[in-house]
Amino acid sequence: MTIKSFHPPQRTLMGPGPSDVNPRVLEAMSRPTIGHLDPVFVGMMDEVKTLLKYAFQTKNELTMPVSAPGSAGMETCFANLVELGDKVIVCQNGVFGGRMKENVERCGGIAVMVEDAWGEAVNPQKLEEALQANSDAKIVAFVHAETSTGAQSDVKILVEMAHKHDCLTIVDAVTSLGGTPVRVDEWQIDAIYSGTQKCLSCTPGLSPVSFSERALDKVRNRSSKVQSWFLDLNLVMGYWGGEGKRAYHHTAPINALYGLHESLVILQEEGLDNAWARHAKHHQALRAGLEAMGLSFIVDEASRLPQLNAVSIPEGIDDATVRATLLRDYSLEIGAGLGVMAGKVWRIGLMGYACNARNVLTCLGALDDVLSRHNAAIERGVAVASAQTVLAAKA
Amino acid sequence: MTIKSFHPPQRTLMGPGPSDVNPRVLEAMSRPTIGHLDPVFVGMMDEVKTLLKYAFQTKNELTMPVSAPGSAGMETCFANLVELGDKVIVCQNGVFGGRMKENVERCGGIAVMVEDAWGEAVNPQKLEEALQANSDAKIVAFVHAETSTGAQSDVKILVEMAHKHDCLTIVDAVTSLGGTPVRVDEWQIDAIYSGTQKCLSCTPGLSPVSFSERALDKVRNRSSKVQSWFLDLNLVMGYWGGEGKRAYHHTAPINALYGLHESLVILQEEGLDNAWARHAKHHQALRAGLEAMGLSFIVDEASRLPQLNAVSIPEGIDDATVRATLLRDYSLEIGAGLGVMAGKVWRIGLMGYACNARNVLTCLGALDDVLSRHNAAIERGVAVASAQTVLAAKA
Numbered sequence A, B: 001m002t003i004k005s006f007h008p009p010q011r012t013l014m015g016p017g018p019s020d021v022n023p024r025v026l027e028a029m030s031r032p033t034i035g036h037l038d039p040v041f042v043g044m045m046d047e048v049k050t051l052l053k054y055a056f057q058t059k060n061e062l063t064m065p066v067s068a069p070g071s072a073g074m075e076t077c078f079a080n081l082v083e084l085g086d087k088v089i090v091c092q093n094g095v096f097g098g099r100m101k102e103n104v105e106r107c108g109g110i111a112v113m114v115e116d117a118w119g120e121a122v123n124p125q126k127l128e129e130a131l132q133a134n135s136d137a138k139i140v141a142f143v144h145a146e147t148s149t150g151a152q153s154d155v156k157i158l159v160e161m162a163h164k165h166d167c168l169t170i171v172d173a174v175t176s177l178g179g180t181p182v183r184v185d186e187w188q189i190d191a192i193y194s195g196t197q198k199c200l201s202c203t204p205g206l207s208p209v210s211f212s213e214r215a216l217d218k219v220r221n222r223s224s225k226v227q228s229w230f231l232d233l234n235l236v237m238g239y240w241g242g243e244g245k246r247a248y249h250h251t252a253p254i255n256a257l258y259g260l261h262e263s264l265v266i267l268q269e270e271g272l273d274n275a276w277a278r279h280a281k282h283h284q285a286l287r288a289g290l291e292a293m294g295l296s297f298i299v300d301e302a303s304r305l306p307q308l309n310a311v312s313i314p315e316g317i318d319d320a321t322v323r324a325t326l327l328r329d330y331s332l333e334i335g336a337g338l339g340v341m342a343g344k345v346w347r348i349g350l351m352g353y354a355c356n357a358r359n360v361l362t363c364l365g366a367l368d369d370v371l372s373r374h375n376a377a378i379e380r381g382v383a384v385a386s387a388q389t390v391l392a393a394k395a
Helices: A023-029 A039-056 A070-081 A095-106 A124-133 A155-164 A213-220 A233-240 A254-270 A272-292 A319-330 A357-374 A382-394 B023-029 B039-056 B070-081 B095-106 B124-133 B155-164 B213-220 B233-240 B254-270 B272-292 B319-330 B357-374 B382-394
Strands: A012-014 A062-066 A087-092 A110-115 A137-143 A168-172 A191-193 A207-211 A308-312 A332-336 A345-349 B012-014 B062-066 B087-092 B110-115 B137-143 B168-172 B191-193 B207-211 B308-312 B332-336 B345-349
Touching: A012 A345, A012 A357, A023 A254, A023 B023, A039 A062, A039 A207, A039 A254, A062 A070, A062 A233, A070 A095, A070 A137, A070 A168, A070 A191, A070 A207, A070 A213, A087 A095, A087 A124, A095 A110, A095 A137, A095 A168, A110 A124, A124 A137, A124 A155, A137 A155, A155 A168, A168 A213, A207 A213, A213 A233, A254 A272, A254 B254, A272 A308, A272 A357, A272 A382, A319 A332, A319 A345, A319 A357, A332 A357, A357 A382, B012 B345, B012 B357, B023 B254, B039 B062, B039 B207, B039 B254, B062 B070, B062 B233, B070 B095, B070 B137, B070 B168, B070 B191, B070 B207, B070 B213, B087 B095, B087 B124, B095 B110, B095 B137, B095 B168, B110 B124, B124 B137, B124 B155, B137 B155, B155 B168, B168 B213, B207 B213, B213 B233, B254 B272, B272 B308, B272 B357, B272 B382, B319 B332, B319 B345, B319 B357, B332 B357, B357 B382
Parallel strands: A012 A332, A087 A110, A087 A137, A137 A168, A168 A191, B012 B332, B087 B110, B087 B137, B137 B168, B168 B191
Antiparallel strands: A062 A207, A191 A207, A308 A345, A332 A345, B062 B207, B191 B207, B308 B345, B332 B345
16 A cells, blocks of 8 residues: 555644644744754754743743653653652643542552542632642642633732742743743742644644753752653753753654744744733723633633633533534534533634734634524524624723 | 744654655645545545555554654553553663663553664573563563664564563664564564654654553553553553544544655555565665765664664764754755664664655765765765665666
């Protein structure tokens, strides 16, 4: 059997990520590969670090992309900061808090879970109680922007609380970075990880992380080696760490880094404030259209992420059928529910390059067409008109 | 400060990898990103598995690329197969055997080292002695093609020995896959990992692995969880495992996989036998030229890899100066020595797409120009002529 070259269709990606990739990023990834120890490449690595510091709003020297997807960024934080027997308070309000628990336990730590309902923000009061009940806790971990629900938590308050009890903090910013404010220094986050395939408009495969000096002190003074050689920051720092000189550790994914560099240059050109405002604006337009169709958000307005819109699937509507129809008829991808929310919600992403008026209108027009086939009460065009009103008002 | 788009120079990559990437691969990586759960993408994943089975010469169902560089492929093998207290015999004859030792120990195993001189193949007799002295050993690990020296070991004999003593085997094929024969089923290898940036002519960032049923039995019946969530094959299998259906684990690096798919299609078009013959032929031409310049190989002919040519740096020649001059005047990258060989050898790669007559002549012409500036005994053009003779004779 002969397998031929693969030519993917052109989709509109409005799920939970990957989101639409900026064509400039795709073009950058196809530039000539050079050696990972080439002085020209080393210079580019320094630029990526500088650009990531801007994106994270930090001066942390150890700010760099892990050479693997977001899950490996999460693991970098836990594997480096958790030692055998360390107690870690994990605030869970969705799928990714559960993955944090797995990470803690696989690193030999003890996870103390603070549970909030899926779709709600992490409740600071519950964290405070857990901290008081666990005075030996070393770390507090939580998700800033839960990709499984679209809920946003208040990082500043949670970190303050953790520090008051002398705990380090690990924050998941996979879905927030570039879409809503992430202020590592101002909020005094100790360790944070993100992904490239969400609001950075890049392809998946890299995980930007940033570590404070306080966190690095813990990494440098561990009593045992980090259990992962690949993710050991004591080694990775020699590769990404100082300016200029590089010690060989692993081979960086050269062309993927070209893509990340370009996506960060684009972010810098637009400016973080403008990017955040763009996400907020198009969210309001999408929201108006979704609500005009009678769809309701599962997250309260106060903690709702603009870049990830989770809405309940109306009764009598089959999740898989609708998504398959959107893909077939409109080449449009929206996201399914994860975990306990499978079959119950759709997750509509408005992330990075995908967050624009064209996509808002495409999504609403496609969705009201497909839904109207199942529900005569939905009138075609109303959703789009509602969004247009918001877009015009805000223009 | 404003950072601009990055435009890398066009290099000729003849180091230990990354090697020159086929332009078809670069173009494939810039194709539109689609969702990692899109049915079209799932179909492509199945093709990648099929193509990797061909490259590895195996029917192993679990044959897939780990979503991270070769170091993570190595770690996938050790983290899944080594349990607390497991004794692992590691045959070391270069840098990467040492990295295996690190992996064993970080997984809680006990590494028993069998040392051979750098530049030599692994000595089967020494392994046999170690197996007899360690009847409780569970695993034997070794490097097929040592990237740090260019020495090739006899996988078939070493695996047979390990199996006779009821040990599983872990084989590093990072530099061999696609360049010299790797026959997973015929040689009965239990777990093997490779990289994409060597003889597969792809960009770095992915690590093809293959596990036998016997190895997977051990993974499925572990008494403890795999310490890495990201690399846990029990979870990864649900994502890459069966045909068709996919359970979400992490987000695959979509566009990097387009690149790997294309590089494997190219390998299939050429055919493994032809690819191996091409590496052997151009190695002979390069060798003739290097020897005409008075350079000598550090590895005996019998265990010399065609795709990685390690030669001693002549006395009085400064390693860094020569490599910097090659890069500046010819945009040509050759590799430095690693570890104890730093400053003493050059590693000249002839890997995948980079293994062609143009590169052989470029490298020899550039090297004899630069060396002749330091050594009047070297006559410009002789090396190239020697290579041309070999190329013509074999044509």
